[in-house]
Amino acid sequence: MALEDSKAAFLRIPWAAALLNRPNVICRVPGSRQSKQSLEDSLFAEILKTSRTINSCIAFYAKPLDSDGNITEVSTLMTIGDGMNGHPNILHGGIVASIIDEAMGILQSINHERDHMTKVGKGFAHGESPPQAFGSFTATLNIKYLKPVHTPDSLLVTARYTKREGRKEWIHAEVKQHHSHGEDDYAPSGSAVDSGGNSASDSAVILLSPAISNGPAAEHSIQVDRAVFGMAGSREPTVGSASGKKAGFCEGEDDFRFDSADGLACEGEATSEQLRPQLMSSVDTYMSCSVVLLVQDRAMRLPDRPFVEGCVMPSVLKAALSFHPCSRRCFQGEMQCHCDALRSVTFADAQRQDSALGPMGAALLRDFWDQAGAARWRAQGRAKLLTCITKACRVICRPSTHLLQLSTFASQYKEFHSIAFVMPTAARDIPQGNGHSDSLARTVSNSFGTLDLSTSPTATFHSPLSSYGGHQKPSTKQLKPFQTQDVKVLLLENVNKTGQDILRKQGYRVEALKSALPDDQLIEKIRDVHVIGIRSKTQLRANILKHAKNLIVIGCFCIGTNQVDLQYAAQNGICVFNSPFSNSRSVAELMIGEIITLARQLGDRNNELHNGVWNKVSAGCWEVRGKTLGIVGYGHVGSQLSVMAEAMGMKVIFYDVVNLMSMGVASPVHTLEELLRQADFVTLHVPEIPETMNMISTAQFDQMKQGAYLLNASRGSVVDIPALIKTMQAGKLAGAALDVYPNEPGGNGEHFTNKLNDFTEDLRKLKNILLTPHIGGSTEEAQSAIGAEVADSLVKYVNLGTTSGAVNMPEVTLRSLTMDEPNHVRVIYIHKNVPGVLRRVNEILGDHNVDKQMTDSRGDVAYLMADISSVNVSEIKDLYQSLEDLGSRIRTRVLY
Ligand SMILES: NC(=O)C1=CN([C@@H]2O[C@H](COP(=O)(O)OP(=O)(O)OC[C@H]3O[C@@H](n4cnc5c(N)ncnc54)[C@H](O)[C@@H]3O)[C@@H](O)[C@H]2O)C=CC1
Numbered sequence: 080m081a082l083e084d085s086k087a088a089f090l091r092i093p094w095a096a097a098l099l100n101r102p103n104v105i106c107r108v109p110g111s112r113q114s115k116q117s118l119e120d121s122l123f124a125e126i127l128k129t130s131r132t133i134n135s136c137i138a139f140y141a142k143p144l145d146s147d148g149n150i151t152e153v154s155t156l157m158t159i160g161d162g163m164n165g166h167p168n169i170l171h172g173g174i175v176a177s178i179i180d181e182a183m184g185i186l187q188s189i190n191h192e193r194d195h196m197t198k199v200g201k202g203f204a205h206g207e208s209p210p211q212a213f214g215s216f217t218a219t220l221n222i223k224y225l226k227p228v229h230t231p232d233s234l235l236v237t238a239r240y241t242k243r244e245g246r247k248e249w250i251h252a253e254v255k256q257h258h259s260h261g262e263d264d265y266a267p268s269g270s271a272v273d274s275g276g277n278s279a280s281d282s283a284v285i286l287l288s289p290a291i292s293n294g295p296a297a298e299h300s301i302q303v304d305r306a307v308f309g310m311a312g313s314r315e316p317t318v319g320s321a322s323g324k325k326a327g328f329c330e331g332e333d334d335f336r337f338d339s340a341d342g343l344a345c346e347g348e349a350t351s352e353q354l355r356p357q358l359m360s361s362v363d364t365y366m367s368c369s370v371v372l373l374v375q376d377r378a379m380r381l382p383d384r385p386f387v388e389g390c391v392m393p394s395v396l397k398a399a400l401s402f403h404p405c406s407r408r409c410f411q412g413e414m415q416c417h418c419d420a421l422r423s424v425t426f427a428d429a430q431r432q433d434s435a436l437g438p439m440g441a442a443l444l445r446d447f448w449d450q451a452g453a454a455r456w457r458a459q460g461r462a463k464l465l466t467c468i469t470k471a472c473r474v475i476c477r478p479s480t481h482l483l484q485l486s487t488f489a490s491q492y493k494e495f496h497s498i499a500f501v502m503p504t505a506a507r508d509i510p511q512g513n514g515h516s517d518s519l520a521r522t523v524s525n526s527f528g529t530l531d532l533s534t535s536p537t538a539t540f541h542s543p544l545s546s547y548g549g550h551q552k553p554s555t556k557q558l559k560p561f562q563t564q565d566v567k568v569l570l571l572e573n574v575n576k577t578g579q580d581i582l583r584k585q586g587y588r589v590e591a592l593k594s595a596l597p598d599d600q601l602i603e604k605i606r607d608v609h610v611i612g613i614r615s616k617t618q619l620r621a622n623i624l625k626h627a628k629n630l631i632v633i634g635c636f637c638i639g640t641n642q643v644d645l646q647y648a649a650q651n652g653i654c655v656f657n658s659p660f661s662n663s664r665s666v667a668e669l670m671i672g673e674i675i676t677l678a679r680q681l682g683d684r685n686n687e688l689h690n691g692v693w694n695k696v697s698a699g700c701w702e703v704r705g706k707t708l709g710i711v712g713y714g715h716v717g718s719q720l721s722v723m724a725e726a727m728g729m730k731v732i733f734y735d736v737v738n739l740m741s742m743g744v745a746s747p748v749h750t751l752e753e754l755l756r757q758a759d760f761v762t763l764h765v766p767e768i769p770e771t772m773n774m775i776s777t778a779q780f781d782q783m784k785q786g787a788y789l790l791n792a793s794r795g796s797v798v799d800i801p802a803l804i805k806t807m808q809a810g811k812l813a814g815a816a817l818d819v820y821p822n823e824p825g826g827n828g829e830h831f832t833n834k835l836n837d838f839t840e841d842l843r844k845l846k847n848i849l850l851t852p853h854i855g856g857s858t859e860e861a862q863s864a865i866g867a868e869v870a871d872s873l874v875k876y877v878n879l880g881t882t883s884g885a886v887n888m889p890e891v892t893l894r895s896l897t898m899d900e901p902n903h904v905r906v907i908y909i910h911k912n913v914p915g916v917l918r919r920v921n922e923i924l925g926d927h928n929v930d931k932q933m934t935d936s937r938g939d940v941a942y943l944m945a946d947i948s949s950v951n952v953s954e955i956k957d958l959y960q961s962l963e964d965l966g967s968r969i970r971t972r973v974l975y
């Protein structure tokens with residue numbers, strides 16, 4: 080099997096795609112020659128070093144495909160860092176899909192959710208290699224919660240499998256508290272990236288690996304004093320080097336050696352000149368590599384800061400992945416590109432994408448500039464570093480000729496600390512295929528009600544076909560028991576066109592309205608839609624949702640989901656998605672604008688001059704430099720704001736109920752009162768939950784400094800606005816900015832009167848108060864990004880049943896079925912989380928071959944997804960009905 084096929088195989092592992100899809104993930108797939116222990120340990124050591132400043136690292140490792148094309152072993156190593164507060168959590172050992180998925184879920188929630196991260200469970204998994212070459216196993220491990228580390232202790236998670244009749248049969252996972260005493264605890268016992276006497280941290284390392292090679296592969300790494308470009312190559316003579324088995328490249332010092340497990344590597348001295356031709360000739364091979372990992376910490380260790388803070392590239396990664404919506408999207412896009420590469424990305428696509436990355440890269444750089452703090456980096460040759468990042472950004476979506484550039488940059492510029500980028504895999508032709516012609520013309524009652532079943536279309540899901548690489552692979556089968564035009568979508572509140580287009584492209588019937596609807600009209604409309612998309616205005620409470628008989632999914636094209644009764648929705652089998660960060664930057668930027676506007680009374684001056692009044696005053700007008708900004712709620716918005724405010728010379732303090740990593744030199748405070756007493760500007764960025772209702776009222780205003788300012792862009796219920804009015808009238812506050820209100824109109828117009836909220840007229844009369852119509856997230860960039868993200872989630876849910884990113888259901892995903900699996904059916908069974916259900920469900924499914932199955936629960940609702948094979952068309956209805964008849968049923972969907 081060619082390397083690219085192996086790569087393709089790898090990407091078809093259900094969790095591989097899911098994994099690479101996630102933000103905050105670094106993946107590395109080394110070759111297979113090295114001993115597992117040694118590999119894990121070395122990965123472990125490397126990753127540990129970076130994981131403190133990024134939220135997670137995951138490495139996984141797969142043994143080559145065997146003669147049947149099955150993956151014989153997959154194990155992972157995973158660290159979850161919490162920033163700088165302590166040791167990362169460590170998951171170490173053979174781990175399967177559910178752990179990864181679960182852990183990823185946790186990673187996602189680490190910054191938002193705190194309640195369910197304390198319990199760690201044990202679990203079993205069973206699975207088997209599916210008949211296809213790219214076998215993996217599906218597991219239902221019950222590791223429910225992992226503790227985020229805020230202490231020096233960490234969790235050691237070990238998962239094991241046993242083999243019965245040569246097959247992995249079950250996996251047992253254990254989690255125990257690990258008491259660590261410093262980094263040395265995790266020193267590697269063996270090393271993939273042996274530094275030849277120097278500690279790995281003294282080296283720059285670029286690791287580059289093909290995903291899974293067919294047959295034993297040589298594992299090479301080259302260590303030099305400053306820069307290393309190591310690569311795990313395929314055993315196949317693909318690298319084109321003299322030996323045909325390895326290649327290496329380094330710029331910089333010549334003191335290096337190969338390290339190889341299979342003895343093929345050369346050891347000793349070689350010059351970069353000797354290696355360069357090998358690399359040059361092997362470059363195309365590495366085009367299919369999935370991951371590049373650069374590590375260099377010595378050069379960027381800052382003299383006045385501890386090691387973990389000195390890491391540069393994790394900061395960049397974090398900037399890229401967490402902070403800047405554009406850059407995050409860019410990176411996600413690339414990861415997505417990686418995942419979809421086999422299906423959708425042509426060489427030309429990649430090149431086009433590359434050129435599109437220019438502004439994105441620039442945005443990232445600007446962001447990084449702000450975040451790192453200009454002064455700190457000036458002395459460190461920041462400009463060079465930024466060039467590297469730009470190049471690296473560009474590299475991630477280009478073939479590996481650019482890898483060469485990247486490695487050159489890495490070696491030239493010692494500022495690199497570490498970086499992990501997913502490389503695009505080589506794309507290939509996906510034939511349209513006509514293989515699935517058994518058109519079904521029968522009617523099966525399913526989650527959409529009674530619809531004519533039709534053949535699953537042959538087109539790939541949501542992706543154009545590609546033509547690169549020349550291999551003919553079966554396309555992903557689109558699972559639909561319905562005609563796409565039968566899917567009715569209602570979009571309210573002017574959902575961005577990007578999102579509308581994605582849904583329309585699926586063939587769904589989309590009705591998009593500019594505003595929210597009054598309840599009576601909403602009830603009428605919602606009766607027969609399958610999908611509804613809303614923003615913050617439309618209230619989807621039980622009284623509305625109970626009329627939505629066909630509704631299977633809600634998309635909140637915003638961050639907040641407080642407008643939806645999430646529990647009712649889940650209990651009625653309605654999945655809810657949102658876009659957790661796409662507009663965070665827009666809100667934060669608005670806050671920056673408002674802080675200065677308030678400090679300079681610009682709103683008033685502007686109004687006066689519009690009314691012909693020249694009022695040139697300086698009294699009560701201030702610079703923001705040196706003033707204290709108090710951020711309440713240090714999540715996506717709050718932390719973005721923190722970084723920007725510091726760049727303007729403000730001192731930042733924050734209060735959050737969760738212990739979170741500070742950005743820059745911001746300081747956490749322990750109580751809200753402490754923040755209110757110190758801050759000149761108080762900004763609120765908390766969710767609407769019972770604890771935050773009127774969290775700023777008379778008592779809190781009393782605690783604020785005389786002449787302070789209040790800004791609220793969270794939710795209208797968070798501030799007691801009548802109390803604010805009184806405080807402003809009494810002259811205690813110098814100004815305020817409100818973007819959100821307890822009641823907000825459904826559409827644009829002259830609605831901002833006492834009819835909306837009875838304090839409105841008083842509010843409008845106040846001086847130096849900025850009143851904006853909930854526009855914090857209203858920018859072209861944010862709306863477009865949200866549109867794409869939420870629409871994607873909706874399509875995946877409708878077409879494939881996957882719940883990744885859902886806010887009210889467990890996150891469950893299985894790899895896509897392909898056209899090679901014509902008699903496969905995907906069963907989705909949303910059910911009450913009560914004992915005995917799985918047994919009954921499996922009794923029903925057990926008449927068929929269950930290829931893979933995944934189930935998880937969230938609260939009292941559980942979600943089961945299973946792909947079963949050898950199902951005759953005539954059996955689908957009975958299967959569906961048997962599941963429907965179970966008492967535990969909430970909703971059954973059968974897709975094929
Ligand atoms: N005005 C607008 O257009 C927009 C408004 N928003 C609002 O802003 C809110 C915050 O957005 P993100 O930063 O993305 O959310 P996030 O979930 O990333 O951060 C919220 C933070 O508030 C913290 N928090 C929760 N309860 C708290 C309490 N009682 N005291 C202190 N901290 C508390 C959480 O721990 C979390 O760190 C959203 O929930 C949404 O309601 C979001 C986007 C646009």
Ligand SMILES: O=C(O)CCC(=O)C(=O)O
Nearest residue numbers: 614615637638639856857
């Ligand atoms: O853009 C909107 O309608 C809502 C923005 C918002 O408040 C959110 O994303 O939570």
